[in-house]
Amino acid sequence: MNESLEELQRLAGEYVLGTLPLAARLQVERRMQDEPLLRAEVDAWERRLLPLTALAAPVEPSPKLWPRIAGNLRPQAVTDAGGWRRWWGDLRLWRALAGLALAATLVLANMLLLRPDAAQPAYMVVLVSPQQRNAGYVVQASLNNQLTLTPLEGTPVPRQKSLQFWTKGKDWSKPESLGLVTPNQPLKVALGKLPQVEAGQLFEITLEPEAGSPTGRPTGPILYIGRAVKVM
Amino acid sequence: MPNAPDGFDYDAALHACAQGDQRALQRLYEQDGRHLLGVALRIVRRRDVAEDVLHDAFVSIWQKAASFDPQRGAARGWIFTVVRHQALNTLRSREREVYAEADTLDALQEDRTDTVAEQFELQASMGRLNDCLGHLDSAKRNSIVCAYVDGCSHSEIATRLNAPLGTVKAWLKRGLAALRECMG
Numbered sequence: 001m002n003e004s005l006e007e008l009q010r011l012a013g014e015y016v017l018g019t020l021p022l023a024a025r026l027q028v029e030r031r032m033q034d035e036p037l038l039r040a041e042v043d044a045w046e047r048r049l050l051p052l053t054a055l056a057a058p059v060e061p062s063p064k065l066w067p068r069i070a071g072n073l074r075p076q077a078v079t080d081a082g083g084w085r086r087w088w089g090d091l092r093l094w095r096a097l098a099g100l101a102l103a104a105t106l107v108l109a110n111m112l113l114l115r116p117d118a119a120q121p122a123y124m125v126v127l128v129s130p131q132q133r134n135a136g137y138v139v140q141a142s143l144n145n146q147l148t149l150t151p152l153e154g155t156p157v158p159r160q161k162s163l164q165f166w167t168k169g170k171d172w173s174k175p176e177s178l179g180l181v182t183p184n185q186p187l188k189v190a191l192g193k194l195p196q197v198e199a200g201q202l203f204e205i206t207l208e209p210e211a212g213s214p215t216g217r218p219t220g221p222i223l224y225i226g227r228a229v230k231v232m
Numbered sequence: 233m234p235n236a237p238d239g240f241d242y243d244a245a246l247h248a249c250a251q252g253d254q255r256a257l258q259r260l261y262e263q264d265g266r267h268l269l270g271v272a273l274r275i276v277r278r279r280d281v282a283e284d285v286l287h288d289a290f291v292s293i294w295q296k297a298a299s300f301d302p303q304r305g306a307a308r309g310w311i312f313t314v315v316r317h318q319a320l321n322t323l324r325s326r327e328r329e330v331y332a333e334a335d336t337l338d339a340l341q342e343d344r345t346d347t348v349a350e351q352f353e354l355q356a357s358m359g360r361l362n363d364c365l366g367h368l369d370s371a372k373r374n375s376i377v378c379a380y381v382d383g384c385s386h387s388e389i390a391t392r393l394n395a396p397l398g399t400v401k402a403w404l405k406r407g408l409a410a411l412r413e414c415m416g
Contacts, residue, residue, distance in 0.1 A: 013408040018275070018316075018377045019386055022324035029317075043304050048415050050309050051361045053316070055381045056274040058266040065283050066261055071289045076252045076298065130298065202252070222251060 012041035016049055073201060075227055076130055099135025099152055100126055124231045125203045127224035136224040139203050145191035147178065154222065155183050157207070163191070164208040164216055169201050180212055181205060201228040242307035244308035249297035257294050269313045275319035275383035281326070282319070289318040323383045364414035368384065375400060 003011075014020050015028040032039045103126045125139035136155060140148045149165060157163060163183060168175040178189045191197070206213070207220040240263050248256030266288065272289075273282040293314050300310055365373050374393060378384040384392065390400045 009412065010405060010408060013412070014404065017376065017404070017408070018320045018323075018383050019379045019389075019404060021385075023319065023325070025317075025321060025324060039304075046309060046313050047305055048361060048411065049380055050312060051359060052313050052377065052380045053267075053271050053375065056267075056270040059269045059279075059282070061265050061269045061283060061286060065287060066258065066265075069261070069287050070254060070258070072287070072291050073257070073294050075253055076250065076294075087281050189315075204252070219252060225252070 006040060009041050012038060013045050016042060016045035020039065075225060099128075103135055103138040103152060122231055123197045123199070123201070123228040124227045125201075125228045127205060127226045128204060129224055130222055137205065138225070139228075141191075141197040141228065143196065145194070145196060145221075147189040147191060147197075149181065149187040149189065151184050151186065157183050158164065160207050160210045161203050161220075162210050162212060164204050164212050164218070164220075165203070167194070167201060167203045169195060169198055174217055175202070175204070177212065177216065180208075197228050197229050199228055202226075203228065235255075242311070243302060246297045246307050246310075249294055250300070257290065260293070261290060264308070264311065269311065271312065272315055272319040274381055275316065276323050276326075277383075281322060285319045285322050286315065288322075289315040292318065303305075320383055324385075327385075338368050360415055361411075364411050367414060368407055368410060371395070372403045372410070375403045376407050377413070379404070410414075 010118070011020075011028065015025060020028065028038070028042070032042060039054040067158040105123075122143065123139075123141040125141075126135050127139065128135050133154050137152060138150045155163065165178040165181050165187070166175040167178055176194055178191075181185070181187055202225070204218065205223050206218040207223055208218070209220075213219050220223040240259075242260070245256045245260050245263075249260075268289070269282055269286050273279065273284040276282050276285055291310060296314070300307065304310070305313075365376070368376070371393060375384075375389050378389050378392060386397055386400050386404070389395075389404075390397045393400070395403075
C-alpha cells in the first residue's frame with residue numbers, strides 16, 4: 001500500500017474519532033498489530049482526544065451487570081487477546097496439545113499403577129505457561145487429599161528466586177500456598193486442612209523471592225496455571 | 233475523561249488483573265464503571281446495548297491486562313479506549329439496524345443538535361485540548377465532538393449540521409490536522 005505519512009496520520013485520527021466504517025476500523029485494528037508507526041499515531045490521537053470522554057455524563061450500571069461480567073471471566077492462562085484464529089495457526093498451541101497428550105499418558109500410566117485408588121474420583125490439572133501455552137507440570141489429586149506435581153519440561157529459575165505452588169478454590173478469598181517447588185523434580189503435597197479439590201479449582205506456579213512470597217499471596221509472574229478437571 | 237479521583241492506582245489494578253485477581257477488575261469497575269457506561273451510552277444510544285458493550289469491554293480488559301503496555305499510555309486512558317472502541321465497533325456493526333430505527337434517531341437528534349457546543353463550553357477541565365478545539369471554527373469543532381462523543385458517522389454529522397457530505401469530510405480532515413498541529 002502506497003500511503004503517505006499524512007494519510008497514515010489521518011487514518012489514525014479518523015479511527016480514534018470513530019468515523020470510519022466497520023470494515024476500515026477492523027482493518028486499522030489488524031494493521032496496528034504489525035505496524036508500529038500506525039500504532040504510535042493511533043496512541044497519540046487517543047491521548048489527544050481522551051479528555052473529550054468527560055463530556056459523557058456518568059450513568060449508573062444496573063446491579064446485574066457486574067455479576068454477569070464476573071461470571072464470564074476465564075482464568076488468565078487460557079485467555080488470549082488474539083482470538084481463535086491466531087490460536088489455530090500458532091505452533092505453540094500444537095506444542096501445548098502435544099504436552100497435554102503426554103500429560104494424559106502419564107496420568108493414565110499412573111492410574112494403572114495405582115489401581116487401589118482407582119475407585120476414588122481424582123482430579124488432574126495440566127499447568128500451562130500463560131505466554132507460550134506449553135504444558136509445564138501435571139498435578140494429580142486423589143480424594144485422600146494428596147497432590148502430586150510432576151514436571152514435564154525443565155524450568156530455568158533465576159538466582160535468588162524460587163518457584164511457589166498455589167491453589168485457589170472457587171469460593172476462596174485468596175490463593176493458598178502449597179509450598180516451594182524444586183525445579184524439575186516431582187513434588188508430593190498433603191493438602192492437610194485445605195478442602196477437597198473440586199472441579200475448576202485453580203492451580204498455579206509463580207516466580208517468587210528465594211524464601212517464597214513474603215505476603216502469603218502470589219507476588220511474582222505466573223509461570224504455569226491450570227484448572228482441575230475430574231478424570232475418574 | 234474525568235480527572236482520576238483519589239489516587240486510585242490503575243497500573244497496580246491492571247497488573248493484579250493480569251495475575252488473575254478478579255477483585256482488581258471489580259475495583260476498576262467500581263471506580264469507573266459509571267463513567268465508562270456513560271461513554272458507551274452516548275455512542276451506542278441504547279441502555280441495554282451500552283451495558284453489553286461494558287460487559288464485553290471488561291471481559292476484554294481482563295483478557296488483555298497482561299498485554300497492557302504502559303509505554304503506550306496511561307492505564308486509565310487505556311481502559312476508556314477499550315470501552316470506546318468496543319462501543320464504536322458495536323455501533324458500526326449495528327448501523328443498518330440503527331437506520332431502520334430512523335424515528336428514534338430523529339428524536340435523538342432533536343435533543344442534541346444544539347447542545348453539543350454548549351456542553352463543550354461547560355468543560356473547562358480539558359486543558360490543552362480545550363484550547364486547541366477553541367481555535368477551530370464551530371463547524372469543525374462540532375464535527376469532531378459529534379464524532380468522538382456521540383459516535384456520529386460522516387453522514388450523521390452532515391445531517392446534524394445540515395452540510396453536504398463532502399464538506400463534512402473536509403472539515404474533519406482540516407480539523408484533525410489543525411488539532412494535531414496545535415497539540416503536537
